[in-house]
Amino acid sequence: MKSIEQLKEALQQELNMYQQVLEMAKEKTQIIKQGRLKELEENTSKEQQYIRTMGTFEKIRRSIFTNISQELEIQEPSSVSELLLHLEEEEASHIDDIRNQLLEVIHRLEEINKLNEKLIYQSLEYVNFNIELMTTSHETSSHYGEKEAGNRKTVASLLDIKV
Structure with missing residues (x-):
């Protein structure tokens, strides 16, 4: 069936894209x-x-599902898993293999994206910490151990704004 082959090809292309x-x-x-x-x-x-x-x-897959439902005279499936129930064992097995590979790649991608999100957050926290250090004014005395309050100077901050 032509639509089944189109689905296999579309899923394989989608898998390749997710791998990239x-x-x-x-x-x-x-x-x-x-x-x-x-x-x-x-x-x-x-x-x-x-x-x-x-x-x-996703749009291509929906279109293929519509064609398959017409060819097999079934209700349009909402997912690949649902479609597999209506296919011959060999075709279903091949499509299921591609689907499983796709799901595994998506799962690994989610894990790496979570890690990247944490790394970016940590980097932003580090940048914010450094900005706070640079923009906070510090009171320092001009002489060590001098107790007279009149001799204290305020050090101007390096930056006057926080971005």
Whole structure:
């Protein structure tokens, strides 16, 4: 059946795309650890392009589901799992293998994205801490151990604003 082959091809392409995004997420972890902001920006931009393309695959899959439901004269399935119940064992097995691989890649991607989120949060906390140190004015005396309050000077902060 042509629609089944189209589904297999679409799922395989989607799997390949998710694998590429997974590799980019792994690279992003290293980029974040090394503090390479320009590369982080470029990596994020590429990820956004992939995400837009992935939305297209969802539409394609829905269209294929509609065609399969008409060919098999069944109600349109809401998921790949539901569709598998209506297919021959060999076709169902092949599609299920691709689906399982896809789910595993998505799971690993979620884990890496959580790690990246934590790393970015820690980096932001570090930056905020340093900004606080630089913008806080400190009172220091001009001479060590001098008790006279009139001789104290206030050190102006390096930066007067917090971004």
